[in-house]
Amino acid sequence: MSDTSGPRAHSNAPSSRGIATAQRIERSAVALVLEHGFDSTTVDMICADVGVSQRTFFNHFATKDAAVIGTAVPRLDESLVRAFIASTGPDLLADAAGLIAFPSTDGAADPELMRQRMRAVTSSAVLMQRQLERFASIEAELADVIEYRLARVSSADESADDVREQSRLTAHLLAGVMRYTAEALMTESPASLPDLLAQTRERLIRLLPKLGGRAN
Amino acid sequence: MSDTSGPRAHSNAPSSRGIATAQRIERSAVALVLEHGFDSTTVDMICADVGVSQRTFFNHFATKDAAVIGTAVPRLDESLVRAFIASTGPDLLADAAGLIAFPSTDGAADPELMRQRMRAVTSSAVLMQRQLERFASIEAELADVIEYRLARVSSADESADDVREQSRLTAHLLAGVMRYTAEALMTESPASLPDLLAQTRERLIRLLPKLGGRAN
DNA sequence: AGAAATACATGCAGTGACTGCAGACTGGCT
DNA sequence: AGCCAGTCTGCAGTCACTGCATGTATTTCT
Numbered sequence: 001m002s003d004t005s006g007p008r009a010h011s012n013a014p015s016s017r018g019i020a021t022a023q024r025i026e027r028s029a030v031a032l033v034l035e036h037g038f039d040s041t042t043v044d045m046i047c048a049d050v051g052v053s054q055r056t057f058f059n060h061f062a063t064k065d066a067a068v069i070g071t072a073v074p075r076l077d078e079s080l081v082r083a084f085i086a087s088t089g090p091d092l093l094a095d096a097a098g099l100i101a102f103p104s105t106d107g108a109a110d111p112e113l114m115r116q117r118m119r120a121v122t123s124s125a126v127l128m129q130r131q132l133e134r135f136a137s138i139e140a141e142l143a144d145v146i147e148y149r150l151a152r153v154s155s156a157d158e159s160a161d162d163v164r165e166q167s168r169l170t171a172h173l174l175a176g177v178m179r180y181t182a183e184a185l186m187t188e189s190p191a192s193l194p195d196l197l198a199q200t201r202e203r204l205i206r207l208l209p210k211l212g213g214r215a216n
Numbered sequence: 217m218s219d220t221s222g223p224r225a226h227s228n229a230p231s232s233r234g235i236a237t238a239q240r241i242e243r244s245a246v247a248l249v250l251e252h253g254f255d256s257t258t259v260d261m262i263c264a265d266v267g268v269s270q271r272t273f274f275n276h277f278a279t280k281d282a283a284v285i286g287t288a289v290p291r292l293d294e295s296l297v298r299a300f301i302a303s304t305g306p307d308l309l310a311d312a313a314g315l316i317a318f319p320s321t322d323g324a325a326d327p328e329l330m331r332q333r334m335r336a337v338t339s340s341a342v343l344m345q346r347q348l349e350r351f352a353s354i355e356a357e358l359a360d361v362i363e364y365r366l367a368r369v370s371s372a373d374e375s376a377d378d379v380r381e382q383s384r385l386t387a388h389l390l391a392g393v394m395r396y397t398a399e400a401l402m403t404e405s406p407a408s409l410p411d412l413l414a415q416t417r418e419r420l421i422r423l424l425p426k427l428g429g430r431a432n
Numbered sequence: 433a434g435a436a437a438t439a440c441a442t443g444c445a446g447t448g449a450c451t452g453c454a455g456a457c458t459g460g461c462t
Numbered sequence: 463a464g465c466c467a468g469t470c471t472g473c474a475g476t477c478a479c480t481g482c483a484t485g486t487a488t489t490t491c492t
Binding site: 237268269270271272275 | 469470471472473
């Protein structure tokens with residue numbers, strides 16, 4: 001940042017070559033959010049820090065939070081999906097919870113940035129919220145995958161429509177599991193994500209028989 | 217609206233006496249949103265329609281959507297809660313789904329306004345989203361209620377903490393059920409809310425044995 | 433090489449939600 | 463009459479975000 005005024009900067013002179021502008025913005029956004037919190041970090045601050053105009057910022061990111069969270073669209077992990085479909089374990093929902101590992105976003109991106117980003121996102125309820133909203137984009141996909149397993153354990157007197165709706169419902173239940181985990185992630189931050197997921201899964205397995213079916 | 221300038225208007229002359237400003241704003245907001253959609257309805261439009269300043273608008277409502285959704289905080293229905301706690305049916309989650317009927321907000325408010333509001337909210341994904349976010353405020357309460365039933369069907373080797381966490385998890389699952397229902401509400405709008413809820417409940421009962429426990 | 437297309441960056445003016453502040457009118461109370 | 467409290471107001475400001483017209487560097491075509 002330092003001096004942003006004058007025509008000087010315009011020549012994104014040396015730096016711009018090596019690292020793409022978008023990446024520099026991302027890094028700066030994550031760092032500033034970690035330092036000041038999401039609400040207290042203005043787009044102008046990020047722009048000043050990076051040395052670009054606000055217009056440029058919005059040419060790269062549609063919203064302020066996109067710069068912090070990243071732009072990659074979450075996808076289901078192929079191999080996990082295959083395993084899930086193939087498996088015939090008794091704990092469908094718990095198995096499905098394994099699909100959310102969480103969905104890899106950037107894959108090959110800088111792991112250090114990923115770690116910082118994770119901290120930044122979990123530090124702000126707003127950001128966590130937005131993050132979860134993004135995951136909604138795989139919900140339909142998730143429902144499709146679930147449908148395979150569900151069809152197998154459904155009786156013949158249930159129509160395909162029934163099964164499809166049940167799959168969608170299950171996907172929403174799974175979203176609930178995600179939210180629960182995300183909440184835990186923000187409070188009991190000490191635990192690592194994989195640990196938390198495993199813990200949630202166990203909890204779910206013990207819980208499910210109590211919720212419906214013939215238990216009780 | 218017509219002319220908002222000058223000192224003239226100041227006398228929200230006749231109308232202001234009968235109906236409180238906040239109510240007039242609510243009505244106008246709902247009506248305008250139904251007509252133009254949420255995004256295309258600006259706060260200024262509402263203000264002009266009602267004949268108040270923007271500052272007044274925000275003195276009554278913290279946000280634009282609050283004017284449409286209403287300000288009442290959702291609460292669990294006492295009698296439903298008692299019934300739920302007392303019951304020992306096998307379908308805990310499905311029973312809990314009955315608690316969300318949906319939580320009454322305004323109770324005594326104008327039923328016609330309530331109906332319009334419902335239409336307005338279900339017409340916009342943004343508003344539905346906000347509405348659901350509000351329900352999050354009863355989630356803790358919900359978890360407490362669920363804990364009673366859950367404690368009853370839990371084995372002795374599960375700690376109180378376990379049960380509490382399972383209750384919170386269940387509350388989140390229930391939130392998933394709500395979201396599923398809300399989604400259905402926005403698309404298959406024909407069905408009435410009570411019908412939809414009953415339908416979801418049935419679906420849930422048939423679904424649960426397939427998800428975990430000993431089924432399959 | 434030179435022209436033209438392309439991609440990225442910029443300033444600028446504008447919209448729309450929302451806030452803080454200070455002033456003004458109202459109705460009721462003493 | 464004088465005062466308090468509640469309500470309403472304009473105004474100026476912040477912040478996210480958009481459209482547009484322009485500029486410049488790099489690539490690609492000829």
